[in-house]
Amino acid sequence: MRSKNNSSISRVIKPRLLIIDDSKDVVDFLAELFSTTYECHFAHDGVEGLEAANDLIPDIIICDVQMPKMNGLEVVRILKSNQNTRYIPTILLSGYNSRENRLEGLRAMADDFVAKPFDYEELRLKMSNLLQLRQELQNTPPRDYITEALDLNAAEFSIKERELIEAMIDYFSTNYPDNKLNIDMVAKHLNYSIRQIQRKIKTITGNTPMDLLRTYRLKQAAAALLRHKTISEVSEACGFSSPNYFCTCFKDYFELTPRSYQKLNK
Template sequence: MNKPLLLLADDNEEILEFLEHELDEKYTVIKALNGQEALELLKEHAVQLLISDVVMPVMDGFELCRLIKTNLEYSHIPVILLTAKNTLQSKIEGLELGADAYIEKPFSPEYLQVQIANLLTNRNKIKEYFASSPLVHIKSIAYSKADELFLEHINDCIVKNLEDPDLDVEKLARLMNMSKPTLYRKIKSLSDLSPNDLINVTRLKKAAELLAEGTYKIYEVSTMVGYASQTNFGRNFLRQFGMTPSDYLTMKEAEKNRPEGGQ
């Protein structure tokens, strides 16, 4: 299994060496001496988490964090800021820029390890919960305002074209005005799904929404969300949500008929 890729940014080479030594057992590590170098590395590598010092020449950690969190290509990347400044104001500034964690120097390597593991694990749990829960909205996997807007836009594009059985990554990239590689990388990093898998999950979530309304029959819903075959629809629904469309329908009807306050 591939180790998660971490990017370390610090103008002190000794600290970079120390951090790399502490982290390289569990992670693949790449290093930058300032924020500008870090941005160049982000263009070349699919980084999963950034650890950056705040005070650096050329571009500091605050500016690096701001640029990452406002750039659609990188806004999903968790950022841990390291700083010798222990003033509350600098902490607030870092968090306002979208930093996911703030660690004061000197820090224990164990504490840093726990912060990294928690950020990566929580993101994975959120992705799994989104994919396996019929009515959880795609916005639940957003990590920043830029991500939220991107996910709303992509969801709208897919939902408007649900009845098109030929909707695929080519068409979706055109609808989103994005290149295929950029779209693929962004969707993969946010959801762990390929664009085609995301299209399918969105179809199935829309189907769950329509079934929950109780207005349509299963074969009608299947057609409405772009499935030519009801059997194929049923199989995919079961694989995604762990229950058949008819079981889901029965469960939703039971919920509606349950008396108020009933268990």
């Protein structure tokens, strides 16, 4: 017979799930569905949810859209702008399933969007897939932040150059869905004139800031396509002016159409 200590050591550690929803019925229902496979934690509004996410650092989050104090879209935006929580897979739940609602979720950088009433098996598989992808990324040898975001050889940069490029990437990460983002906005954020930032970034990287923004958007779009988003949704959510322009840029960069990329990576 095993001792109590040995039994607790051998117990499988469950992934930590944070459910953010103001409806007690929904929280209780989700807890009933997932308590056997997840360690479930709860928050009943957006503000409480942010506090819980920062305190617990859960493995995955399910967040309602319509909530008091702070809605789910704003919760996700804040989570994704925080270095401690930006990589936590987050699924938005909503009673609305229009194209615009899904796009709003994508613009907020949610990892997926599920409409209420939801299908249990669909939600379960989406959660499982996101966790598996996160685990694979954690097991992959780390790549440099700049290399990962823009395919640049970061080893070639000085400390000051790295700081500038990373500041630009951070700005891209929260503003790339805005298709009106332009060089003037980038220059002002980085405290340079347009001419200065154009010349400086071109000298460091061989690319203009807008070239690098397009690369950043394309890499975000590629990740979104693998989450089975439509080409139109991905195009708009990633800041491209039209689906046709997005498809042209995507094919130039990846040498595949978005549709072919999805099929190849199923």
